[in-house]
Amino acid sequence: MLNDKLGNWTRTHRCGDLTAAQIGEEVCVMGWAQRRRDHGGLIFIDLRDREGVVQLALDPDRDPTSHQKAEQVRNEFVLAARGKVSPRPEGTVNPKMKTGEVEIEISELLILNRSETPPFMLDEFTEVAENIRLKYRYLDLRRPALQKNMLMRHLVAKTVRNYFDSQGFIEVETPVLTKSTPEGARDYLVPSRVNTGSFYALPQSPQLFKQLLMVSGFDRYFQIVKCFRDEDLRADRQPEFTQIDCEMSFVNRAQVMDIMEGMVAKVFKVALDVDLTLPMPRLSYAEALDRFGVDNPDLRFGMELIDITQQVAGSQFKVFSSVAASDGLVKALNVKGGATFSRKELDDLTDFAKIYGAKGMAWVKVTEAGWQSPIAKFFTEDELTALNEKLAAEVGDLLLFMADTSAIANEALGRLRGHLGQKLGLASKDNYQFTWVTDFPLLEWDAEQRRHVAVHHPFTAPLEEDIPYLDTDPGKARAQAYDLVLNGSEIGGGSIRIHDQAVQSRMFELLGIGAEEAREKFGFLLDALDFGAPPHGGIAFGLDRLMMILAGTDSIRDVIAFPKTQKATCLLSDAPNEVDDKQLQELGVRLRTKQQ
C-alpha cells in the first residue's frame, strides 16, 4: 500500500509540548505511533516525538477517512495529524502524562511511512538485553531514556561552548590523522596509501597540538574532541571517547582550576539546576592516599582510612608487626554499625580486597564484651585500648584491617571503602561532591621496563621548588598537575606544561627517551619551545564520564549514541570488518597469518 505524501504539511508543535495552553488551537503534529487503542468505534493513538507523547482521538463520526486509516496503524508507523487541541472529557484526564489534560481531535491523518513490527517495544517499561538494543540502536535511541540523555549531552556541549566563548577561549580543530608517539596508550594506526609503509596514528588527545597553539599565540583554546586509545574497555571506558580539551597561556594552576570550576558549575546549573559551592575542595595526592587510599576519593561519605602502623608495630600479631617492620602500612576502616555483617559478607569483602592484591583482611566486631575477632587474642589490653581510641571504636562497629606494602594496603582498603559506601547506601546519586587532587608525583618507577614513566604525561611541569630533585632524586619530584574528581570518578585532569626546551629535554632523558629518539618523535615540539613558548597549562575533561554522572547511569554506553561493545565492536554496523585484498594492496599492507 502506498504511503501518504507529506506535501506542504507543516508541523506546528512537538507532541510533548501540547498542554491546556493550546486548547482550541488547530495544530499539526508528526511522529511515531507508540500504541493504538481501538475501541471498535473510537480509536486512540499515542503519538511520540522526542519531546514526549500526545493522544490522538479519532472519531468515526468526525472524519470517517482518518478513522479508517487509523485502523491500519501499527506500532512505529510514522504519522502526521491535524486537528483541534481539546480538553479531555471529565474523568478521562491522565495525570501520569505531561500532555494528559488534552488530546487532539483528529480531522486529517497521514500515514507517512509504515514499520515492521519492532524487535522490542519502544516504551519506557520494556527491558531488553543490551546486545539486542545495540543491534537495533536506532530504535533504542528512539526510546525516552536515551532521547533524554542525548538531549542533555547536547545541552552540556552547548553550555561548555558558550562558557568558554564568554571567557575568551576559541575553538580550534586539531588533526585526527597525526603522528604516533611513544608513551601512553596503544595507538590506533591508519596506513598511508600515498606514503607506503608509513602510518598515521589517531590522537590519544590533542596534547601536542594544543601546546603548539599556545606557542602560536591563541592564548586560550578549547575543543570538544574525539580521542582514541586502543586499550580494553570498561563500564566507563570506550576506545573512542570525547574530551572537553582546553589550554591557556600565562596562567598558574590556581587560575586554571578557578576557570574550570566556573565551567563545571555552569554545566550543573543548566543540566540539573544544581548550584555547586565554589571553590571546590583541594586535596594533595599524598593526603588523598593517606585518608582515602586512592587518588580519586569519593567524598560523599567519611569512613576514612586510619593508619595504625605505629600502634601495632610491637604487637604479637606477626602479620601486622612484620609489615610494620618492613616499611609497609597497617591501615584500618571503621564501618559504623557494621558488626551485624554475616560471616559470608565478611568473606565477600575479603575476596573483594584480594582483587587488588591484598593477601587477606582482618576484621573485628566491637561488642559489649570487647573484640569479637580471630585476631583479638594477639593484642594486649593496652594495645586494644590504643586501637579502640585511634579508631574511635564503639559497640556495634566493624573494624577492617589491611596490612601490606603501602601501595597495596592503600589501594585494597581504599577500594573496599568505596565498595562499602555503595553497599551501605552512603553514596547517593544526586549528591555531587567534587575535589581537586593536586601535587601528583611527576614520575613513577616502572619495574617491568626498568625506567621512570610519567604519571601524567611527559610535558607536565614539575613544581618549581622540586626541580632540583630531577637531578638528585627524580622519584621525589611532584608535578604541577591536578585532577578533578567527582563522586569517586576522575572527570578531568591537567597540568601546567613545560615551556622551557632544556627542561623538556631533561624530562625525556629521565624517561629514558634518548636525544635522538626525542628529536625524531617530538622534534617539532622541542623546536616550537625554542621560539618563545609562553608559560601555559590546561586540562581535559572526559565528557562521557561527566555525562554518566549527570544522566545518573552506570554505563558509558548510555550517553554515547553509537557505542562499542566490550570487545570494541559495533553490533549495529558490524565494525570492524575484513577488507578487500585490493584495498590492502593499495595500502601496501599484508596480513600476517596466525602461524607467524
Place this chain on the structure above:
RNA sequence: GGGGCUGUAGUAGAGUUGGUUACAACAACGGCCUGUCACGCCGUAGGUCGCGGGUUCAAGUCCCGUCAGCCCCGCCA
C-alpha cells in the same frame, strides 16, 4: 592475557531430582468492542533451549569445548 556472571518463542522470564507433546505473560495475527491511556474480551500462530561434542535407555537440565553480551584485574602517559 586472566577471573566471574548470563544465554529457553519477536521480548523478558518459569522450567523441581535428567523422564509424556518445553510453559504462562507481553508483542504479533484474526475477530468483537465509542473514552481508553502499559485499554479490555475471544481465538490463532510462533521454539536449532546460543553453537559443537560427550555421558545416558533418555539432556533445556549433567560434563567438556566454543561463540556472544556484560562486570572486574592487568592495560588505560
